[in-house]
Amino acid sequence: MSITEQQAKAYETDGYITGIPISGEAEALHYRELFDELEAREGREKCQMGLLDWHLDQEFVWELATHPKILDCIERLIGPDILLLATHFFCKYGPQEKFVAWHQDVTYWGLEPPEAITAWYAIDDSDCENGCMRVIPGTHHGIQEHGKSNKEGNLLSINQEVPVSEEDEQRAADFVLKAGEISIHHGQIIHGSLPNRSTRRRCGLTLRYVPPWVKQLERNSMRRMWKAILLRGEDREKNFGEIPMPFPMK
Numbered sequence: 619m620s621i622t623e624q625q626a627k628a629y630e631t632d633g634y635i636t637g638i639p640i641s642g643e644a645e646a647l648h649y650r651e652l653f654d655e656l657e658a659r660e661g662r663e664k665c666q667m668g669l670l671d672w673h674l675d676q677e678f679v680w681e682l683a684t685h686p687k688i689l690d691c692i693e694r695l696i697g698p699d700i701l702l703l704a705t706h707f708f709c710k711y712g713p714q715e716k717f718v719a720w721h722q723d724v725t726y727w728g729l730e731p732p733e734a735i736t737a738w739y740a741i742d743d744s745d746c747e748n749g750c751m752r753v754i755p756g757t758h759h760g761i762q763e764h765g766k767s768n769k770e771g772n773l774l775s776i777n778q779e780v781p782v783s784e785e786d787e788q789r790a791a792d793f794v795l796k797a798g799e800i801s802i803h804h805g806q807i808i809h810g811s812l813p814n815r816s817t818r819r820r821c822g823l824t825l826r827y828v829p830p831w832v833k834q835l836e837r838n839s840m841r842r843m844w845k846a847i848l849l850r851g852e853d854r855e856k857n858f859g860e861i862p863m864p865f866p867m868k
């Protein structure tokens with residue numbers, strides 16, 4: 619099932635959609651167990667924010683990034699030509715003060731135009747207690763000036779933070795998700811997440827997609843060039859070169 623007309627309209631207005639079912643219980647458990655194995659091998663410290671682009675090495679991450687149900691949703695929102703820009707696990711262990719400060723994704727990604735879309739796949743159940751993703755609805759029009767966070771524990775790579783008024787903070791939407799569901803957010807929407815106050819892990823896999831007319835003008839915030847891979851449709855521009863698929867697509 620792709621997203622409905624109404625959800626597509628809501629995405630245009632609000633910059634996000636949440637609660638989209640992707641995996642049934644068995645499939646969600648399967649991916650959770652594969653992440654548990656990865657965590658046992660790599661350790662919690664690394665799993666927190668250090669697993670970037672593991673779709674290039676781990677078949678289950680590739681499977682999620684190319685999940686037909688997720689791609690159907692992305693296609694409905696950005697059209698038939700889809701490149702996978704990156705994947706990144708965001709994993710918060712609790713109880714801890716680590717949080718993700720308010721920010722916009724495309725700010726430091728060096729993309730022109732600054733267009734990208736993220737599907738956030740819930741590996742674990744994600745709720746207000748364990749620090750689910752939150753967005754400020756309708757803030758996906760234009761890049762805001764970012765400063766540095768003055769709070770300890772910001773998980774973002776360069777401690778970036780966009781200032782947000784109390785009023786905006788109060789109207790934030792919480793993305794409460796069951797494992798196996800996704801939310802989708804616009805690359806320019808202001809979003810973040812609060813600390814995990816529970817003893818449950820909160821792991822989400824972010825899947826970043828772009829249409830082929832987007833270019834990389836400068837290095838991204840992690841000082842790397844993106845390795846964008848064509849997943850659906852055609853790439854006439856070849857702005858990212860031709861990166862081969864690491865595994866066959868199912």
Ligand SMILES: O=C(O)CCC(=O)C(=O)O
Nearest residue numbers: 708718751810811822824
């Ligand atoms: O998972 C989170 O808490 C934040 C995710 C995020 O910042 C992102 O998708 O860019």
